[in-house]
Amino acid sequence: MARHIYQGQLMDSHYQALLTQLADFLPSSRVIRDPALCLAYGTDASFYRLIPRMVLRLANTAEVIRVLELCSQHNIACTFRAAGTSLSGQAISDSVLITLTDDWRAYEISELGEIITLQPGVIGADANKYLAPFNRKIGPDPASINSCKIGGIAANNASGMCCGTAQNSYRTLAGMSLVLADGTYLDTRNELSKLKFAKRQPQLLQGLVKLQQQIKHQPALEERIRHKYRLKNTTGYSLNALVDFSDPFDMLSHLMIGSEGTLGFINDISYHTVPDHPYKASCLWVYANIEDTCLAVTELAKTEVSAVELMDGRALASIAHLTGMPSFIHALDLEAAALLIEVHGADVNELEQKCQQAMAAVADFNKIEEVPFTHDAVLCANLWAMRKGMFPAVGAVRDTGTTVVIEDVAFHVEHLAAAVRKLTALFEQFGYDEAIIFGHALAGNLHFVFTQGFDSEAERQRYGQFMAAVTQLVAVEYQGSLKAEHGTGRNMAPFVELEWGKDGYQLVQQIKALFDPQGILNPGVIVNNDAQAHLKHLKPLPAADPLIDKCIECGFCEAVCPSKNLSLTPRQRIVLYRELQRRQANNESHTDTLKQVFEYQGIATCAATGLCEQRCPVGINTGEMMRKLRSSRYQKFAPIARWTANHFAGTSKTIRLGLTTLDGARTLLGTSAVSKINNTLRKVTANKVPMWFPQLPSANAHRLEPSHGLAKHDKSPSYSSGASDFIKDQPLQPKLSSPEKSVAKVIYFPSCASRVLGQSPQAQDPRPLTEVTLSVLAKAGFEVIIPADLSRLCCGMPYHSKGLNQQYVTKNQELINHLWHVSEQGRWPVLMDTSPCAKLSIDSLKHTDKQALMVYEPVEFILDKALAKLSLNPLDETVMLHITCSSQRLGLSEKMLQLAQRCATKVIVPEHISCCGFAGDKGFTVPELNACALASLKAQVPQSCSRGFSNSRTCELGLSHHSGINYESILYLVDEVSQSRARP
Numbered sequence: 001m002a003r004h005i006y007q008g009q010l011m012d013s014h015y016q017a018l019l020t021q022l023a024d025f026l027p028s029s030r031v032i033r034d035p036a037l038c039l040a041y042g043t044d045a046s047f048y049r050l051i052p053r054m055v056l057r058l059a060n061t062a063e064v065i066r067v068l069e070l071c072s073q074h075n076i077a078c079t080f081r082a083a084g085t086s087l088s089g090q091a092i093s094d095s096v097l098i099t100l101t102d103d104w105r106a107y108e109i110s111e112l113g114e115i116i117t118l119q120p121g122v123i124g125a126d127a128n129k130y131l132a133p134f135n136r137k138i139g140p141d142p143a144s145i146n147s148c149k150i151g152g153i154a155a156n157n158a159s160g161m162c163c164g165t166a167q168n169s170y171r172t173l174a175g176m177s178l179v180l181a182d183g184t185y186l187d188t189r190n191e192l193s194k195l196k197f198a199k200r201q202p203q204l205l206q207g208l209v210k211l212q213q214q215i216k217h218q219p220a221l222e223e224r225i226r227h228k229y230r231l232k233n234t235t236g237y238s239l240n241a242l243v244d245f246s247d248p249f250d251m252l253s254h255l256m257i258g259s260e261g262t263l264g265f266i267n268d269i270s271y272h273t274v275p276d277h278p279y280k281a282s283c284l285w286v287y288a289n290i291e292d293t294c295l296a297v298t299e300l301a302k303t304e305v306s307a308v309e310l311m312d313g314r315a316l317a318s319i320a321h322l323t324g325m326p327s328f329i330h331a332l333d334l335e336a337a338a339l340l341i342e343v344h345g346a347d348v349n350e351l352e353q354k355c356q357q358a359m360a361a362v363a364d365f366n367k368i369e370e371v372p373f374t375h376d377a378v379l380c381a382n383l384w385a386m387r388k389g390m391f392p393a394v395g396a397v398r399d400t401g402t403t404v405v406i407e408d409v410a411f412h413v414e415h416l417a418a419a420v421r422k423l424t425a426l427f428e429q430f431g432y433d434e435a436i437i438f439g440h441a442l443a444g445n446l447h448f449v450f451t452q453g454f455d456s457e458a459e460r461q462r463y464g465q466f467m468a469a470v471t472q473l474v475a476v477e478y479q480g481s482l483k484a485e486h487g488t489g490r491n492m493a494p495f496v497e498l499e500w501g502k503d504g505y506q507l508v509q510q511i512k513a514l515f516d517p518q519g520i521l522n523p524g525v526i527v528n529n530d531a532q533a534h535l536k537h538l539k540p541l542p543a544a545d546p547l548i549d550k551c552i553e554c555g556f557c558e559a560v561c562p563s564k565n566l567s568l569t570p571r572q573r574i575v576l577y578r579e580l581q582r583r584q585a586n587n588e589s590h591t592d593t594l595k596q597v598f599e600y601q602g603i604a605t606c607a608a609t610g611l612c613e614q615r616c617p618v619g620i621n622t623g624e625m626m627r628k629l630r631s632s633r634y635q636k637f638a639p640i641a642r643w644t645a646n647h648f649a650g651t652s653k654t655i656r657l658g659l660t661t662l663d664g665a666r667t668l669l670g671t672s673a674v675s676k677i678n679n680t681l682r683k684v685t686a687n688k689v690p691m692w693f694p695q696l697p698s699a700n701a702h703r704l705e706p707s708h709g710l711a712k713h714d715k716s717p718s719y720s721s722g723a724s725d726f727i728k729d730q731p732l733q734p735k736l737s738s739p740e741k742s743v744a745k746v747i748y749f750p751s752c753a754s755r756v757l758g759q760s761p762q763a764q765d766p767r768p769l770t771e772v773t774l775s776v777l778a779k780a781g782f783e784v785i786i787p788a789d790l791s792r793l794c795c796g797m798p799y800h801s802k803g804l805n806q807q808y809v810t811k812n813q814e815l816i817n818h819l820w821h822v823s824e825q826g827r828w829p830v831l832m833d834t835s836p837c838a839k840l841s842i843d844s845l846k847h848t849d850k851q852a853l854m855v856y857e858p859v860e861f862i863l864d865k866a867l868a869k870l871s872l873n874p875l876d877e878t879v880m881l882h883i884t885c886s887s888q889r890l891g892l893s894e895k896m897l898q899l900a901q902r903c904a905t906k907v908i909v910p911e912h913i914s915c916c917g918f919a920g921d922k923g924f925t926v927p928e929l930n931a932c933a934l935a936s937l938k939a940q941v942p943q944s945c946s947r948g949f950s951n952s953r954t955c956e957l958g959l960s961h962h963s964g965i966n967y968e969s970i971l972y973l974v975d976e977v978s979q980s981r982a983r984p
Contacts, residue, residue, distance in 0.1 A: 014074045014075070014076055015053060015054070015074075015076065017074055018070055018071070018074050018076055018096075019031070019033075019054070021070050022056070022067070022070070025063065025066060026056065026058075026063065030056065030057040030058070030059070030101070031054060031055075031056060031057075032054060032055040032056075032057070033053075033054050034597065035051070035590075036576060036579075036593075036594050036597040036598070036601075037055070037597070037601070038051055038052050038053070038054065038055055038097075039051050039575060039576065039579060040568055040572035040573075040575050040576050040601075041055040041097065041099065041572065042055065042092055042093065042097055043084070043092070043539075043553055043571065043572065043575045044081070044084040044085070044086050044089070044090075044091040044092050044553075044555070045084065045085050045086055045087050045552070045553060045554040045555055046086060046087050046088055046089040046090075046091075046092070046489065046490070046491070046539070047089075047403045047405060047452070047454070047491075047538060047539050048089035048092055048490050048491070048537050048538060048539055049092065049537055049538070049539040049540070050092040050093055050094040050537055051094060052079075052092075052093045052094060052095060052096060052097035053094070053095055053096065054096055054097070055096075055097045055099060056096060056097070056098050056099065057099050057100070057101050058098060058099070058100060058101065059100075059101045059103045059104075060103060061177075061179070061185070061267050064098070064179050064265055064267065065179055065183045065185060066183070067096075067098065068179055068180070068181060068182065068183045068265070069182065069183035071096060071181075071520055072181055072182045072183065072518060072520060075518055075520065076095055076096055076520065077093065077095035077096065077519075077520045077521075077522075077523050078093065078095060078096040078097070078098055078520060078521065078522075079091065079092065079093035079095070079096070079097050079098065079261060079521075079522045079525075080098050080151070080155070080261040080265055080522070081097055081098065081099045081100075082100065082120055082121070082148070082149040082150075082151035082152035082155070083123070083144075083147055083148045083149045083152055083555060083558065083559070084555045084558075084571075085144045085147055085148045085152065085554060085555050085556065086152060086156065086486075086487065086489065087406060087486045087487075087489070088483070088486050088487050088488065088489020088490060088491050088492065089489040089490035089491055089525070089537075090155075090156070090260040090261065090487050090488070090489040090490065090522065090525045091152070091261075093522070098265075100120065100121045100151070101121075101565075102121065102565060102912070102935075102936065103121070104119040104120055104121030104122075104151075105119060105121045105122050105126075105912070106118075106119045106122075106268075107119065107122055107127065107130055109130060109131065109134070112134060113131055113133075113134025113135075113136040113273060114136070114272065114273060115174050115270055115271065115272060115273065116130065116131060116136075116138065116270070116271050116273055117268055117269070117270040117271075118138075118150045118268060118269055118270075118271070119150070119267075119268045120149060120150050120151025120152075120154075120266055120267070120268065120269075121149055121150070121151065122149060122150045123145075123146070123147065123148070123149055123150075123559060124138065124140065124141075124142065124144075124145035124146075124148055124149065124150060124153055125145045125146045126911070127150060128145070128276070131273055131276070132276070134273075135275065135276050135277070135278060136273040136274065136275060136276055137273060137274060137275075137276040138153075138172070138271050138273060138274070139163055139166075139167030139168060139169070139171065139172040139271065139272075139273070139274045140153050140158050140159055140160060140163050140167070140168055140169055140172075141159070141160030141161060141162050141163050142158040142159065142160045142485070143160060143161070143388065143391075144158075144554075144556065145160070146556070146559065146615070147554075147555060147556045147558065147559050147615065150269060151266055153169060154169045154176075154256075154257055154266050154269050155256075155257075155258070155259060155260050155261055155266060155487075156234065156258060156260060156485075156486065156487035157169050157170055157234050157238065157257050157258030157485070157487070158485055158486075158487075159232060159440075159443075159445075159484075159485040160440070160485070161307045161309060161342075161387075161440055162306050162307045162342070164232070164440070164442060164443050165229070165230070165231070165232055165443060167274050168232075168485075169257045169258075169269070169271070170238055170240075170241075170254055170257045170258065172271050172272045172273070172274065173253060173254060173257060173269070173270075173271065173272075174189075174270035174271055174272050175187075175188045175189035175253065175269075175270045176188055176189075176253050176256065176266055176267070176268060176269040176270065177189075177193075177267040177268050178253070178256055178264045178265060178266055178267055179264055179265040179267055180201070180204075180263075180264045180515060180516075181264065181515065181516040181517075181518065181520055181521050184197065184200055184201055185197075185267075186249075186252075188249050188250075188252070188253045189270065194249055203514075204252070204514050204515065205248040205249075205252070206248075207510075207514040208242070208248045208251045208252060208255075208514065209248055211242055211507065211510060211511070211514075212242045212243070212246075212251070214507075215242055215243060215507070218503060221501075221503050221504060221507070222243055224500070224501065224504060225239045225240055225242075225243055225504070226240070226243065227479070228240075228481060228499075228500075230412075231410040231411075231412065231443070231444060231445075231480060231481050231484070232410045232440075232443045232444075232445050232481060232484035232485055233410065233481035233483070233484065234258050234481075234483045234484065234485055234486065234487050234488060235481055235482045235483040235488050235492060235495075235496055235499045235500070236488060236496045236499065236500055236504070236505070236508045236526060237255055237258065237259060237263075237508055237511050237512075237526065238254055238255055238257055238258045238259075239500075239504065239507060239508070240254075241254035241255045241257075242255075242507075255511060255515075258487065259515075259526070260487050260488065260489065260522060260525050260526055261521060261522045261525070262512060262515075262516065262521050262522045262525050262526050262527070263511070263512070263515040263516060263521065264515060264516075264521070275344075275346075277344035277345055277346050277351075278346070279344065279345040279346070279347060279348060279350070279351040279375065280306075280342060280343065280344050280345075280351070280375065280380065281342070281343050281345075281351055281355055281373045281374060281375040281380070282340065282341065282342045282343075282373070282374060282375075282379075282380040282383050282384065283340075283341050283355075283370065283371055283372055283373040283374065283383075284326065284338055284339070284340050284341075284370060284371040284383055284386075285338065285339045285341065285362070285367050285370050286316075286328070286332065286336055286337070286338045286367060286368050286369040286370060287336065287337055287338070287339075287365065287366070287367060287368060288335065288336060288366070288368050289335050289336070289337065290312060290335075290337045290417050290420045290421065291417045292337075292365055292366070293310060293337035293338070293339060293417070294310070294413070294416040294417035294420070294441075295365065295417070296339060296362045296365045297310065297339065297413060297416060297441040297442065298413055298414065299361040299362055299365075300339070300341070300358060300361055300362065300441075300442070301413055301442055302361060303354070303357045303358050303361050304343070304354050304357060304358075305341055305342070305343050305354065305358050305442070306342050306343055306344045307340075307341065307342040307440070307442070308339055308340070308341050308440070308441040308442045309339065309340040309341075309387050309438060309439070309440060309441065310337065310338075310339060310416070310437075310438060310439055310440075310441035310446070311337065311338045311339075311340065311386070311387065311390065311436075311437075311438045312334075312337050312420060312424070312436060312437040312438065313332060313333060313334035313335055313336045313337060314334055314434075314435065314436045314437070315390050315436035315437060315438045316329055316332055316336065316337075316338055316386075317329075317332070317334065318389075318390055318393040318394060318397075318436050319386050319389045319390055319393050320332075322385065322386070322389050322393075324382040324385060325382070325386060326369070326371055328369045332369070336368065337420075339441065340383060340384070340386065340387055341358060341373075342380075342384075343355050343358060343373070351375070355373045358373075359373070371383060387438065390436060390438050390449070391404070391406060391447075391449055391617060392617035392618045392619075393436075394434060394435075394436060394449045394450070394451060395451075395550060395552050395617060395618045396550055396618045396619070397434065398434070398451035398550070399451065399453070400541075400543045400549045401453055401455060401541055401542060401543060402451045402452055402453040402541070403451065403452055403453075403454070403539065403541055403552065404449060404450075404451055404452075404552050405449070405450055405451070405452050405463075406447055406448070406449045406486075407447070407448055407470070407486075408439070408445060408446065408447045408448075408483065408484045408485055408486045409445075409446055409448075409470070409474045409480055409481065409482055409483070409484055410443060410444045410445045410446070410480050410481040410484035411444045411446070411474070411478050411480040412444055412478070412479075412480070413441070413442075413444045415444070415478050415480070416441065416444055416446070419446065419473070419474075419478060419480070420437055420446070422473055422477075423437060423446070423448060423470070423473070424437070426466065426469050426470060426473070427448075427450065429469075430462055430465065430466040430469075431462070432450040432451075432466070434450060434451055435448055435449065435450035436448065436449050436450075443484070444480070445484040445485065446484075454538040454539075454540075455540070460535055460538070463535070464532075464534075464535050467491075467495075467534065471492075471495045471498055471499075472498075475495065475498050475499045476498070481499065482495055482498075482499050488525065488526045489525055489526075490524055490525060490528070490533055490534060490537070491534045492534070493524065493525060493526055493527065493528035493533055493534070494528060494530065494531045494532070494533050494534055495534075496508060496526065496527070508526065508527060509527055512526070512527045539553075540578075540582065541553075541578065542578055542581060542582040542585070543581070544574070544577050544578045544580075544581040544582075545577070545581075545625060545628070547620070547621075547624055547625045547628065548574045548577065548578075548620055548622065548625050550618040550619075550620060551571070551574045551616075551618065551620050552617065552618065553571050553574065553575065554571070554617060555569070555571045556615045556616060556617060557569060557570040557571055557611075557612035557615045557616055557620075557622070558570070558571060559615070559914075560611040560612065560614070560615055560914035560915065561607075561611070561612060561914075561915075562607050562609075562914070562915040562916065562917035562919075562929060562932065562933035563605045563606060563607065563917065563929055563932060563933070565932050565935070566605055566928060566929055566932035567600065567601040567602070567605040568601050568602055568605070568606075570612040570616075570620070570622035573598075573601075573602045573606065573622055573625070573626070574620075574622060574625075576594065576597070576598050576601070576602055577598065577602065577625070579594065580594050580595060580598055602626065602629075603626050603629050603630060603633065604926060605926060605928075605929050606622070606623060606626040607623070607885075607915055607917050607919035607922065607929060607933075608623030608624075608626050608627050608801060608919065609623060609885035609886070609889075609915050609919060610623045610624070610885065610889055611885050611888060611889070611914055611915055613889075614888065614889060627800070627801065627802070627803040628803060629803070630802050630803035631802075631803030631804065631805060632803075633803070634802045634803055634804055637802075637804075638804065638806075638807075641799055641802075641804045641807045642806075642807060644807075645794075645799065645807040645810055645811055648791070648792045648793070648794055648811070649789075649791035649792045652752060652755065652756055652791055653791075655699075655756050656699035656700070656756055657699075659696070659697065659698055659699040659756070659757070659758075660698060660699045662674070662692065662696065663697075663698035663699070666694075666761075671694045674692060675692065675693070675694070678691065678692040687925075690921070690924035690925055691923070691924050691925075691927040693927075693957075693961045694761070694762075694961075695760045695761070695762060695957055695960040695961045695966075696760070696957065697757050697758045697759055697760045697761070697957075698758045698759075698761075699756065699757070699758055700754070700755060700756055700757055700758040700768040700769075700770065701758065701768070702758075702767070702768045702770050702771045704750065704755070704770060704786050704790055744781075744782055744783070744828075744865075745782065745783040745784075745785055745828045746777060746782045746783070746784055746785070746828060746829055746830070746831050746861075746865070747785045747786075747787065747819060747822050747823050747828055747829065747830040747831065748773060748774070748777065748784050748785065748786055748830075748831050748833075749787060749790075749793070749815075749819065749830055749831070749832050749833075749837075750769070750770045750773065750790075750832075750833050751795070751832060751833055751834040751836075751837040751953065752794050752795075752797075752798070752837075753834060753952075753953040753954050754768070754769045754770055754773075754833050754834060754953055755770065755790070755791070757769075757953055757954075757957075759968070760957070760960055760966055760968075762960065762965075762966040763966045763968060764947070764966070765968070765972055765976075769833055769953060769968075769969050769971065769972075770833070772969070772971050772972050772975050773831070773833050773858075773969075773971055775975050776862070776866065776870075776971055776974055776975045776978065777831075777866070779869075779870060779975075779978055779979065779980045780865075780866035780869040780870055780980070781869055781980065782866070785822060785828070787818055787819065787822050788818075788822075789818075793811075793814065793815050793818060794811045794815065795811065795812055795815055795832075795837045795840050795841050795844075796808035796809070796810075796811035796812035796815070796840065796844075797836060797837055797840055797920060798920065798921070799811065800812075800840060801919065801920045801921075812840070812841070812844050815841070816841065816844065816845065816848060816850060816853070817850075819853060819855075820850045820853055823853060825850075825852065825853075826850065826852030826853040826854065829854045829855075829856055829861070829865060830853065830854065830855045830856065831856050831857075831858070831861050832855060832856070832857055833857075833858055833951075833953075833969065833971065834857070834858075834951060834952045834953055834954075834969075835857040835858070835859075835884045835886040835887045835890070835892075835951045835952050836884065836885075836886045836920075836952050837857075838855055838856065838857035838886070838890075839857070839886035839887075839889060839890055840886075841855045842855050842890070857886070857887065857890070857892070857951055858951050858969065858970060858971050858974075859887065859892050859895055859896045859899050859951060859970060860890070860892055860895060862899060862971075862974055863895055863898070863899055867902075868981070869980070869981050870974075870978040870979070870980065870981055871978065871979045871980070871981045872902050872903060872974075872977050872978055873977050873978075873979070874902060874903050874904055874905055874977055875903065875904045875905065875973075875976070875977055876905050877904050877905065877906070877945075878904070878905075878906040878907075878908065878942055878944050878945045879900065879904045879906070879907055879908070879945060879947060879948060879949060879973065880907075880908050880909075880910065880940075880941060880945055880947070880948030880949070880963065880965065880967070881896065881897065881900045881907050881908065881909050881948065881949055881950070881970075882909075882910075882913070882916060882948060882949070882950040882955065882956075882959050882967065883896050883897070883909065883950075884916075884950055884951060884952045884955055885914070885915045886952070887951060888914070896951070896970070897909060899970065899974070900949060900970065900973065903970075903973045903974060903976075903977045904973065904977075908940065908941075908942070908945070910936070910937055910940040910941075911936070911940065912936055913933065913934060913936065913937060915933055916930065916933050916934055916955045916958050916959055917929040917930040917931075917932060917933030917934065917958070918930050918952075918954050918955045918957065918958035918959075920954060921954070923954065923957060923958040923961075930958040930961075930962065931962060934958065934959065934962035934963070935962075937959070937962050937963045938962060938963050938964050941963050941964060941965055945965060946965055946966075947965050947966050947967070947968070948960075948963060948965055948966070948967040948968075949967065949968060949969065949970040949972070949973050950967055950968075950969065950970065951969055951970050951971075953969070955967075956968055956969065
C-alpha cells in the first residue's frame with residue numbers, strides 16, 4: 001500500500017501541483033487552506049484529530065470526479081465528509097478533506113413512496129419528512145438522524161433503535177451511483193453505465209467474482225460471515241455482499257455500504273422505503289436484575305414489537321434528575337434494569353393487539369416498576385427522553401479535559417445478561433465508575449458510555465488495556481461484533497483481524513486493494529496495520545470556558561446554524577476557541593494570527609440566537625459564549641451605550657429622523673442611486689457604515705402618545721387609531737352593549753423596532769405594525785393599556801446582543817418593573833409584538849420575583865387569548881412563513897404554522913432555513929450573514945406567492961430583501977382575515 005506521509009519538497013510539489021490544477025475549475029472560496037479553518041473544518045465527533053492540509057467544498061459530481069482523478073494522479077490521500085457526526089474517527093484527514101456544499105440535497109420519490117433516491121447531502125430526518133405523506137420512511141434510524149446526512153448513513157451502514165438488521169442501508173438498498181478512487185463513475189441502476197464501467201474496470205468485477213469463489217472454497221469462512229451478519233455488524237467491510245449476491249454489480253454496491261469512504265464516493269443512493277405506521281405506543285418495564293431483563297428480551301424478540309431499548313441501573317440513575325422522569329427512578333438500585341418498548345400499528349386495533357401480545361410474552365417475569373403501554377404523545381416523548389438523555393447525561397458530568405467515549409458492540413441475545421455482567425466488571429476493574437450501558441436489545445446491540453482523558457501516558461495505557469479486554473470479551477469469548485452500527489473507523493481498525501480471523505482480514509485487505517489500489521481513500525480507516533493506531537492522534541479538549549467546556553464536538557448543532565456556509569458553525573467556533581486558549585496558556589506562536597481569524601469567523605459572524613442549544617446534547621448555547629467575547633470587544637463603546645440607554649427616547653427619535661431622511665433621499669434620488677452611494681460609503685469605511693437596501697422602511701409615524709379620551713373602538717375590521725386615542729397606563733375601552741359586562745385587558749408593549757420602523761415601500765398594507773396590532777386587539781374586544789413613558793422603555797435586546805450586560809440589565813429591569821406595575825402585579829397579560837423581545841423578557845422573568853407576569857408574543861397570544869373572540873375567513877392564497885429563532889426556542893413552531901394555516905389555504909415554510917441571520921442589527925452591519933442564511937429562500941418562493949409572514953420586524957426586513965416578496969408580521973394576516981365574533 002502506498003505511503004501518504006509526505007515530507008519536504010516532495011510533499012510540497014505534489015500539493016502545489018494539485019492546487020494549480022484545482023484552480024482551473026474550483027473557485028478559491030471553496031479551497032480552504034488557512035490552518036485555523038482547516039483545523040475547524042477537520043474536526044468530527046470522534047476523539048481523534050487530524051488536521052487536513054486543505055479542505056475542498058465540492059458542488060457536483062463532475063467536481064468529485066475531477067478531484068479524485070487529480071488525487072489519484074498525484075498519489076494524494078483524500079477523505080470524504082458528510083455531516084461529521086461520526087464517532088469512530090472515519091471523517092478526518094491529514095491530507096485532503098472533501099466536503100459538500102448545499103447543492104447535494106436533491107431527492108426523488110417514485111413508486112408511490114416505495115423508493116426514494118437521495119443525494120448524500122440530504123439530512124436523514126428530511127428524507128423521512130419527504131416520505132411522510134406516503135406513510136413511509138427510510139429504514140435506518142440513527143439517533144443523530146436530525147443532523148447526520150445520507151452519505152454518512154450509507155457509508156457507515158448506520159442503523160438505530162427500530163432498524164435492526166432487516167431495515168439498514170445494506171438490506172434496503174435499491175441502487176446507487178458512485179465514483180471510484182481513480183474517478184470512474186458508475187450508476188448501478190443504469191445498464192449503459194454498467195456496460196461502460198465493465199469496459200473500464202474489468203479487473204474489479206472479475207476480482208469480486210474471484211473473491212466469492214475463494215469464499216466458497218473456505219466453508220468455515222463462509223459460515224463465519226453468515227454467522228456474523230445475523231448480528232448487527234459494521235466491523236470491516238460488508239463481507240456478506242460476497243455471499244448474498246451473484247451479480248458483481250450487486251456485490252460492488254453492497255460493499256460500498258459501510259465502507260466509510262475507503263472504497264469510493266457514494267454519489268446518490270436509492271432506498272426501498274419501509275412503512276411508517278401512524279399509531280405508536282410505548283411502555284417502560286423495570287426488573288430487579290439484568291438477568292430477568294434479558295430473559296424478557298428473549299421472549300419479546302418472538303413478538304412484533306418495533307423497538308426494545310435496554311438500560312442498566314447506572315444508566316437509569318444517570319437520568320433520574322431529568323424533568324419528566326417517572327418518580328420511581330430515584331428509588332431504584334444499581335442492580336435494576338429496564339426495557340423501553342415501542343409498538344407500531346397501522347390502526348388502533350393492530351396496535352392494541354401488538355401491545356397485548358408483548359404483555360403476554362413477559363407475563364411470567366416479575367416487574368418491580370412500570371409505566372404501562374400508552375399512546376399519549378407527551379408521555380411517550382418523556383419516556384423516550386430517558387433513552388435520548390443518557391449519552392448527554394454522562395457528557396454533562398465529565399471532568400473538564402476528558403472526552404466521552406461511546407462504543408457499540410453486539411452479542412447474540414442469549415448472551416446479553418452475561419455480557420452486561422462482564423462489561424460491568426471490566427468497568428470496575430479499569431476504574432470507569434461513571435460508565436453506563438444501554439442499547440437496542442432486540443438486536444443484542446449494547447452501547448457503553450464512559451469518560452476518558454488522554455492527557456497522560458497512564459490514561460492512554462488504561463484506555464488501551466481496557467479496549468484490549470473489551471475486544472477479547474466481545475469478539476473472542478462471545479463471537480460478537482466489535483462494531484454494531486457506528487462503523488469501524490480508527491478506533492477499531494486495529495481489531496478487525498481479531499474479529500474476522502486471518503483469512504477474513506485478508507479478504508478485507510483484498511477488497512481494499514481491488515477498489516483502491518493506490519490506497520488513497522481514507523487511509524488508516526478499516527484497514528490499518530498499526531496495532532496502536534487507536535491510541536494515536538487523540539484529540540485534546542483543553543479547558544476554555546465553563547460555557548463550552550462540556551462540548552463533545554458532535555456537530556448536532558451545525559444543521560441549524562445560519563453562518564455554516566459563511567464562516568464557522570458552533571462546533572467549529574468551540575474547536576478554534578479551545579485551540580486559542582491552549583495556545584495562550586502555553587505562550588505558543590501564531591496565537592495572534594488565530595485570534596485575528598477568530599474575530600471575524602467566530603465572533604463577528606455568530607448570530608447568537610441560541611438554536612444550537614436546542615440541538616446540543618449537553619445544552620450549550622455557543623451564542624452566549626460569543627456574546628461574552630463581544631462584551632470586551634464593545635467595552636470601548638460602553639459610554640455611548642450608557643448614554644443611549646439613559647436617553648432612549650432621544651435615541652429612538654434620532655433613528656426615526658435618519659429613516660425619514662433616507663426615505664426622502666430614496667424619493668428624491670431613486671433606489672439605485674441611494675444604493676450606489678451606500679455601497680461606496682461602505683467600501684471607503686471598511687464596511688463601518690450600515691448597509692442600506694430598498695426594503696428599508698420609513699419611520700413609523702403612528703404615535704401611541706396620549707392626548708385625550710377613550711379609544712374610538714368600533715366593529716369595523718379596518719379600525720385604526722390616531723395620536724389622540726390613548727391615555728397613559730389607562731385602558732382603551734371598547735363600547736359595550738351592556739355596562740354590566742366586563743372586558744379583558746391586555747398590556748400592549750410595542751418593541752423598539754415596531755415603534756421606530758414603519759412599513760416597507762413594497763407592502764400592500766401601508767399601516768405600521770403598532771396600528772395593525774391595535775386593530776386586532778380591538779376586534780377581539782380587549783381593553784388595551786399602553787405603558788406610560790413608552791418611548792424610554794426597552795427590553796434591552798440591543799445591548800444584550802453585543803454583550804453590554806450592564807446596560808441590558810438596567811433597561812430590562814426597568815421594563816419589567818414598569819410592566820409589573822401596569823399589569824397590577826401580573827393580573828393582566830402583556831403582549832409584545834415581536835418574538836425576540838418577548839423571548840428575552842420571558843427568560844429574564846425567570847430570575848426575578850415577578851414570574852406571575854405573563855408575557856406573550858403575537859402567535860401564542862392570538863391562539864390562547866384572542867382566537868375565541870375572532871371569526872377567521874382564510875385567504876385563498878399561498879403565503880410564506882418564517883418561524884423565528886425565538887419562536888422556535890419558545891416551542892411555538894407548530895403553533896405558528898397552525899395560526900398561519902387558519903388564515904391562508906397554503907402555507908410554505910421554506911426548507912433549510914432555521915435562522916434568517918439578521919440577528920438584530922447584523923443584517924445592516926454584517927449583511928453577508930443574512931445573505932448566507934437566506935441563500936436558498938428566493939428559489940423556494942412560488943410565482944403565485946407575493947408575501948410572507950413572521951413575527952420579528954428586523955427579521956422581516958432581511959426576509960423581504962432576499963426573497964423578492966414582502967414579509968411582515970403575522971398580525972397583518974390575522975387582521976386581514978378576522979372579524980369580531982358576535983358576542984351573546
